[in-house]
Amino acid sequence: xxxxxxxxxxxxxxxxxxxxxxxxxxxxxxxxxxxxxxxxxxxxxxxxxxxxxxxxxxxxxxxxxxxxxxxxxxxxxxxxxxxxxxxxxxxxxxxxxxxxxxxxxxxxxxxxxxxxxxxxxxxxxxxxxxxxxxxxxxxxxxxxxxxxxxxxxxxxxxxxxxxxxxxxxxxxxxxxxxxxxxxxxxxxxxxxxxxxxxxxxxxxxxxxxxxxxxxxxxxxxxxxxxxxxxxxxxxxxxxxxxxxxxxxxxxxxxxxxxxxxxxxxxxxxxxxxxxxxxxxxxxxxxxxxxxxxxxxxxxxxxxxxxxxxxxxxxxxxxxxxxxxxxxxxxxxxxxxxxxxxxxxxxxxxxxxxxxxxxxxxxxxxxxxxxxxxxxxxxxxxxxxxxxxxxxxxxxxxxxxxxxxxxxxxxxxxxxxxxxxxxxxxxxxxxxxxxxxxxxxxxxxxxxxxxxxxxxxxxxxxxxxxxxxxxxxxxxxxxxxxxxxxxxxxxxxxxxxxxxxxxxxxxxxxxxxxxxxxxxxxxxxxxxxxxxxxxxxxxxxxxxxxxxxxxxxxxxxxxxxxxxxxxxxxxxxxxxxxxxxxxxxxxxxxxxxxxxxxxxxxxxxxxxxxxxxxxxxxxxxxxxxxxxxxxxxxxxxxxxxxxxxxxxxxxxxxxxxxxxxxxxxxxxxxxxxxxxxxxxxxxx
Numbered sequence: 001x002x003x004x005x006x007x008x009x010x011x012x013x014x015x016x017x018x019x020x021x022x023x024x025x026x027x028x029x030x031x032x033x034x035x036x037x038x039x040x041x042x043x044x045x046x047x048x049x050x051x052x053x054x055x056x057x058x059x060x061x062x063x064x065x066x067x068x069x070x071x072x073x074x075x076x077x078x079x080x081x082x083x084x085x086x087x088x089x090x091x092x093x094x095x096x097x098x099x100x101x102x103x104x105x106x107x108x109x110x111x112x113x114x115x116x117x118x119x120x121x122x123x124x125x126x127x128x129x130x131x132x133x134x135x136x137x138x139x140x141x142x143x144x145x146x147x148x149x150x151x152x153x154x155x156x157x158x159x160x161x162x163x164x165x166x167x168x169x170x171x172x173x174x175x176x177x178x179x180x181x182x183x184x185x186x187x188x189x190x191x192x193x194x195x196x197x198x199x200x201x202x203x204x205x206x207x208x209x210x211x212x213x214x215x216x217x218x219x220x221x222x223x224x225x226x227x228x229x230x231x232x233x234x235x236x237x238x239x240x241x242x243x244x245x246x247x248x249x250x251x252x253x254x255x256x257x258x259x260x261x262x263x264x265x266x267x268x269x270x271x272x273x274x275x276x277x278x279x280x281x282x283x284x285x286x287x288x289x290x291x292x293x294x295x296x297x298x299x300x301x302x303x304x305x306x307x308x309x310x311x312x313x314x315x316x317x318x319x320x321x322x323x324x325x326x327x328x329x330x331x332x333x334x335x336x337x338x339x340x341x342x343x344x345x346x347x348x349x350x351x352x353x354x355x356x357x358x359x360x361x362x363x364x365x366x367x368x369x370x371x372x373x374x375x376x377x378x379x380x381x382x383x384x385x386x387x388x389x390x391x392x393x394x395x396x397x398x399x400x401x402x403x404x405x406x407x408x409x410x411x412x413x414x415x416x417x418x419x420x421x422x423x424x425x426x427x428x429x430x431x432x433x434x435x436x437x438x439x440x441x442x443x444x445x446x447x448x449x450x451x452x453x454x455x456x457x458x459x460x461x462x463x464x465x466x467x468x469x470x471x472x473x474x475x476x477x478x479x480x481x482x483x484x485x486x487x488x489x490x491x492x493x494x495x496x497x498x499x500x501x502x503x504x505x506x507x508x509x510x511x512x513x514x515x516x517x518x519x520x521x522x523x524x525x526x527x528x529x530x531x532x533x534x535x536x537x538x539x540x541x542x543x544x545x546x547x548x549x550x551x552x553x554x555x556x557x558x559x560x561x562x563x564x565x566x567x568x569x570x571x572x573x574x575x576x577x578x579x580x581x582x583x584x585x586x587x588x589x590x591x592x593x594x595x596x597x598x599x600x601x602x603x604x605x606x607x608x609x610x611x612x613x614x615x616x617x618x619x620x621x622x623x624x625x626x627x628x629x630x631x632x633x634x635x636x637x638x639x640x641x642x643x644x645x646x647x648x649x650x651x652x653x654x655x656x657x658x659x660x661x662x663x664x665x666x667x668x669x670x671x672x673x674x675x676x677x678x679x680x681x682x683x
Contacts, residue, residue: 003029004169005075006082007061013082014051014061015075025119031074059122091162092169094133101128104193116197123173124196130172131188134159156182213261214272216247221273230273234266305476306339308491310372313337313344314414315359315380317352320462321426321433324455332462333359333384336414337375340486342470348459356384360392361506364497365560370487373494374398379413382406388505397501425465431458499557499566500575507557507566514547514569517610519579521554521567527606528569529580536605541613543577554579 005019005027018025021039022032034042042048043062052061064072064082076082105121116124142155160178167176175181187195220233228236239245240258247256306312314336319329333355335345345363349355367374378399385393385404392398426432431453453461470483477485512519517540519526528543529535535543547569556567556579567579583599586592592600 003027003079003171005079006064012051013064015064015067015082017050017054017060017062019075019079020062020071029078031071031078033071033074091133091137091166094136095129095166095170096133098125098129098132101125101193105197108194108197124193126170126172127174127196128188128193130163130166130170130174131185133166134163134185135189137162213264216256216261217269217272219249220247230270231266233273234264234269237261237264237269307489309337309340309342309486309489310375310491310494311339312377312379312413313375314412315345315378316412316414316418317355317384318418320458321422322429322431322453322458322461323433323450324453324458326452330455330458331355334414334466335359335363336417337486338413339491340482340489341417341474342482342486343466344486346463346466348462350455352384356388357506360388360398360502361557364499364502364506364557365565367497368565369560372490374497376491376494377401377403379403379405381412392502392505397498398506400495421465421469425468426461429461500568500578503557503566503568504555504570507555510554510556511551512554513551514544514549517544517548517606518582519552519554519569521556521579522564524564525582526554526564526567526579527582528576529578531578532580534580534583534602534606535577536609540606540609544610544613547571547576552576 003019005016007014007016016027017039018027019030020033021036022030022034023036025036026032039048043050047066049063049066050060051063052058054060067075102121102125105116105124108116138155138159141158157178160176160181163172163174163181164176166172167174175184184195217233217237220236221228221230236245240247240256241261241263243258248254249256315334317331317333319331321329323329328350330348330350331352332346332348333352334343336342337344345359345366347355347359347362364374376399378393378401380403382404383406389402389404393402393404395402431451433450470486471481474480474482474485480488510521512521514528517528519528527534528540528547530539550571553570553572554567555570557565559565564581569576569579583602585596585599585603
C-alpha cells in the first residue's frame with residue numbers, strides 16, 4: 001500500500017509537501033508535480049498555505065483545501081482519500097511523538113563532530129516513538145489478558161502485527177520479524193535511544209571514498225578550461241583506472257597510480273562531487289558568474305536602515321529600460337541616500353565614458369547648493385570606481401568611510417530601490433522594455449511592438465521619475481516625503497565637506513599668474529585667501545611672498561549656478577592658499593548697499609596691507625653713492641686721429657633736504673590739485 005502523506009494539524013487536514021515536489025528532499029513516492037523552488041514561490045505568494053514548517057523529524061505540511069483541484073485528484077488516485085487514510089487506529093491513538101527523542105537525535109554528534117542527517121533524525125524519532133507506543137500497548141494488553149486468564153504468549157505477536165500495520169500510517173523502519181523486533185525492543189529498554197542509530201554512520205574504516213580519492217575527484221571536476229560535468233568526471237575516472245588516462249599533479253609533478261584508487265560507480269562519484277564541502281571549493285574555481293556563486297555559497301549580512309540622512313549613500317549605474325535606437329539604451333549613474341531613500345545625485349549619457357568623474361563633481365555641486373555636508377559613507381561597485389580608490393575615494397578625503405566591492409550586488413542597497421523604480425514608475429511610460437523571462441506575467445512583454453523613444457524624451461522621463469520618487473512618501477516614516485526626511489533628518493555628526501582634499505582630483509585646472517595679489521580665472525578676478533575669507537595683514541603678506549609675480553595653477557570647480565564654487569592655488573604640487581573672488585562695489589556712493597560697503601572695506605584692507613608693507617620695506621633702504629673705478633676699455637691700442645683726450649671732472653655731491661612725504665603725497669599718487677603756480681614761479 002502507498003505511503004500516507006496526510007496528517008491532521010490542529011484539526012486541519014494537511015499533506016506533506018515532500019510528496020508533491022521534485023528534488024533532493026522529495027519522498028521516494030512523490031508525485032513530482034512541481035519543483036521545490038516553484039512550490040516555495042506558491043507558498044510565498046499565498047497560492048498555497050503552509051500549516052507547519054519543516055523541522056528535524058517534522059516534514060513541512062501544506063493545507064489540503066488550498067491545493068489546486070488537479071493536484072487533489074492526483075493525490076487521491078495515488079494515495080487514497082485523505083479522510084479514510086488519516087482515520088486513527090488503536091495503535092495510533094496511543095502513539096505519542098517522543099520529544100525527548102527529538103532533542104537527543106538533533107544534538108547527537110559522531111566522533112568526527114558530524115550530525116545526523118534530518119531524514120535520519122526523523123527516522124530514529126519515529127522508531128523510538130513506535131517502540132514507546134508498543135511498550136504501552138504491550139503492558140496494557142498483557143494486564144488485560146492476565147485478568148481475563150488468557151494466554152499471554154500471543155501478546156507480543158499482536159503487538160508486532162500492530163507495528164507492521166502502523167507502518168502504513170507512519171513509515172517506520174523497525175524490523176517486521178517478531179524475534180528481531182523483540183531483541184531490538186529489549187536493547188532499547190536497556191540502553192535507550194543510541195541503539196537505534198545504525199553502526200554504519202561515521203565508520204571511516206568502511207569508507208571506499210577516502211580523502212585522497214575525494215581530492216582526486218575534486219581536482220578532476222575543478223578543471224575550469226573545459227568545465228567537465230559530473231558524468232565527464234566519472235568517465236575520466238574510469239579511464240584513469242583502466243590506464244587510458246594519465247593524471248599528473250601540476251604542483252608536485254606526481255604521476256598518480258591508478259592501482260591505489262578503488263573502483264567507483266558513476267552515482268557514487270556524482271554524490272561526492274555534489275556534497276557542499278566539495279562544491280564550495282570546485283565551484284569557486286569553475287564559476288564564471290561571481291554573482292551566482294556568492295548567492296549559492298557566501299553568507300550575507302542582514303543590516304538595518306540608517307536612521308539619519310547623510311549617514312550612508314549607495315551608488316551604482318543602471319540603464320533605463322527604453323531604447324533610443326535599436327539595441328541601444330542610455331546610461332545613468334545614481335546615488336541614493338539610504339536613510340531618507342531620496343536620490344541625491346544623477347548623471348547620464350549614451351555611454352559610461354567619463355560619466356563617473358562627472359557624477360562625483362555633480363554630487364559636490366548638489367550638496368553645496370542645498371547647504372548640506374557630503375555624506376559620511378559611500379558604498380559602491382569596483383568597476384567604475386577602482387581608478388579613484390587612491391585619490392578622492394580614499395577614506396577621509398571625500399567621505400569618512402568608503403566600501404567598494406567587486407561584483408557584489410548584495411553590498412549595494414541602491415539595487416533594491418531600482419526594482420520599484422523600474423516596475424512602479426518607468427513601466428507606466430511608453431516604450432518600456434519588459435524582461436524576456438520575467439516570472440510575473442504582468443511584467444512580461446505584451447503582443448504589441450515596443451517603440452523607440454527619442455533620447456531627450458527618455459532623459460526627461462527619467463528625471464521626472466526621480467522627482468516623483470523623492471516627493472513620494474517614505475517607506476517607514478509616514479506622513480513625510482523622502483525629500484522631507486532628507487532635509488529634516490541630516491546626521492548631526494557629519495563633518496564639513498573637505499573641498500581641499502577633493503577639488504584637485506575632481507576639479508578643473510587653470511594656469512594663471514599672481515600680479516598685485518590678483519589672479520585671473522574664468523574671466524573674473526580672484527584674491528588670495530583662506531577658509532573662504534580674503535587674507536589681510538601678515539597672512540596676506542606671507543601669501544604674497546610665495547605667489548606674487550609667479551605662475552600659479554588654480555584647481556577649481558563650478559557650482560550648479562555656473563559660478564566658481566571653490567578654487568585653490570598651487571605652485572607645482574605645493575598648496576598655497578584659496579582663491580576668493582574679488583569683491584565688487586558700486587562706483588556711485590548714493591547707490592551703494594550694505595553689501596557694497598562691506599566689499600569696499602575688504603578691498604581697502606587688502607590694498608592697505610600691501611601698500612603699508614611696501615612703505616615699511618622702503619623705510620629700511622638708505623641712500624648710497626656708488627663710485628665705479630673700473631676701466632671702461634680693455635686697452636688703449638685704438639686711437640682716432642685728431643681726437644683730444646679729456647678726463648671727467650667730478651663735483652662734490654650736494655645733499656638735498658628730505659622730502660616731506662605728507663605734503664608731496666598727492667603728486668606721488670598722480671593726483672593733481674586745482675592750484676597751478678605761474679610760469680615765472682616755475683622757472
